[in-house]
Amino acid sequence: MKPARSFASDNNAGVHPKVLQAISSVNHGHVVGYGDDPYTAAAVRKFKQHFGSDIEVFIVFNGTAANTLGLKAMTESYQAVICSDAAHIYTDECGAPEKFAGCKLLPIATTDGKLTVDSVRHAYHGIGDQHHVQPRVISITQVTEMGTVYKPKEVRDLARFAHQRNMLLHMDGARIANAAVSLGLTLREATCDLGVDVLSCGGTKNGAMGAEAVVFFDRKLCQDFLYVRKQGMQLASKMRFISAQFEALLTGDLWKQNAAHANRMAKLLQQEIRKIPRVKIVYDVEANGVFAQIPRQAIAKLQKRYFFYVWNEEQSVVRWMCSFDTTEEDVKQFARFVAQTVAE
Ligand SMILES: Cc1ncc(COP(=O)(O)O)c(C=O)c1O
Numbered sequence: 361m362k363p364a365r366s367f368a369s370d371n372n373a374g375v376h377p378k379v380l381q382a383i384s385s386v387n388h389g390h391v392v393g394y395g396d397d398p399y400t401a402a403a404v405r406k407f408k409q410h411f412g413s414d415i416e417v418f419i420v421f422n423g424t425a426a427n428t429l430g431l432k433a434m435t436e437s438y439q440a441v442i443c444s445d446a447a448h449i450y451t452d453e454c455g456a457p458e459k460f461a462g463c464k465l466l467p468i469a470t471t472d473g474k475l476t477v478d479s480v481r482h483a484y485h486g487i488g489d490q491h492h493v494q495p496r497v498i499s500i501t502q503v504t505e506m507g508t509v510y511k512p513k514e515v516r517d518l519a520r521f522a523h524q525r526n527m528l529l530h531m532d533g534a535r536i537a538n539a540a541v542s543l544g545l546t547l548r549e550a551t552c553d554l555g556v557d558v559l560s561c562g563g564t565k566n567g568a569m570g571a572e573a574v575v576f577f578d579r580k581l582c583q584d585f586l587y588v589r590k591q592g593m594q595l596a597s598k599m600r601f602i603s604a605q606f607e608a609l610l611t612g613d614l615w616k617q618n619a620a621h622a623n624r625m626a627k628l629l630q631q632e633i634r635k636i637p638r639v640k641i642v643y644d645v646e647a648n649g650v651f652a653q654i655p656r657q658a659i660a661k662l663q664k665r666y667f668f669y670v671w672n673e674e675q676s677v678v679r680w681m682c683s684f685d686t687t688e689e690d691v692k693q694f695a696r697f698v699a700q701t702v703a704e
Pocket of ligand 1: 448505532534
C-alpha cells in the first residue's frame with residue numbers, strides 16, 4: 361500500500377486543521393463580498409502586525425497570480441524582469457508573467473538558484489537605448505527553487521544594486537515562512553527590512569488551502585492594483601474564506617511552527633539520506649527541500665511507492681519536499697525504502 365504522505369511537494373499536503381477550523385469559523389451569516397468584510401480587515405491588520413503598518417496587501421488565489429500581478433504593477437511592457445533561469449516565474453508559470461505583465465524576462469544561469477550582484481550586472485545593459493528592453497525589476501525567489509536560502513546580505517546587496525539604478529526588488533515568497541525561520545528572522549526582517557519592494561507572500565505551502573497575497577512595501581506601486589487584480593481575475597468574491605486562512609497562519613505563530621517543522625523534517629531527511637551509499641545531496645538543505653542525485657534505475661522503482669518529481673533528468677537529480685504534516689516516521693520509512701531500492 362502507498363504511504364499516506366509523499367515527498368513530492370509541499371502543495372501535496374493537506375490543510376492545517378487550524379486553517380480549516382478558521383474557514384469554518386467564518387462560515388456563518390452574510391458579509392459583503394470582494395474583500396469589504398470584517399474578516400479581511402482583520403487579516404490585513406495581522407499582515408500589518410507582521411510586516412509593518414506602512415504596507416498595502418492584496419489577497420489572491422495562487423502564487424502564479426501573486427507573481428504575475430505583482431510584476432505587472434512594477435513594470436511597463438518595454439521594461440524587463442531579471443530573474444534566475446530556474447525561477448518559477450520563468451519555468452513554471454506557462455508564460456503568465458510575459459502575457460499579463462507584457463514584459464520580457466531576462467533569465468540568468470545560477471548554480472544554486474541565487475542571483476548575485478555580479479550575475480545581475482551582466483543583464484543590466486542597454487539602458488537608455490531605444491532598441492533594448494529596459495531592466496526594471498530584479499526578481500528573486502526565497503526559498504529558491506533549489507531549496508537554498510538567500511542570506512540577508514545577499515538580498516540587501518541586490519536591493520541596493522536595484523535601487524541605485526532606478527530598479528525594484530521583487531521577492532517570490534511562496535516559501536517565505538520557511539526562509540524566515542531558516543534565517544531566524546521575522547517576516548518583516550526577511551523582506552521589507554532587506555529592501556524588498558514587492559513580496560508574493562505564500563500561504564498555501566505553509567498549511568493554507570489556497571491563500572497567497574501581494575504585499576507592497578512601496579505604496580506608490582499599488583495605486584492601481586485594485587483594478588489590476590480584478591482585471592487579472594483574482595478578486596475573490598467570497599474573500600472572507602481566504603482571509604480567514606491568513607488570519608489563522610499569522611496568529612499565534614502558526615506560520616512559524618509549520619515552517620519550522622517542515623524545515624526540521626528536511627534536515628532529518630538529509631541526515632538519513634546522507635547515510636545511503638551512491639546517493640548524493642546536491643544543494644545545501646537550508647529550508648524544506650532536499651535535492652539528491654540518485655542512481656537512475658532507482659527512480660522509477662521509488663516513484664511506484666512514493667510519487668516525486670525528477671528535478672534534472674540528465675543529472676538524475678530528484679526533489680523531495682517536506683511539509684508541515686511530514687512526520688519523523690514518514691522520513692525514516694522513506695529513507696529506509698530509498699536505501700533498500702538503491703541497493704537492489
Ligand atoms: C517558487 C514558487 N513560486 C510560486 C509558486 C506558486 O505557484 P501556484 O500558482 O501553483 O500557486 C510555487 C508553487 O509551486 C513555487 O514553488
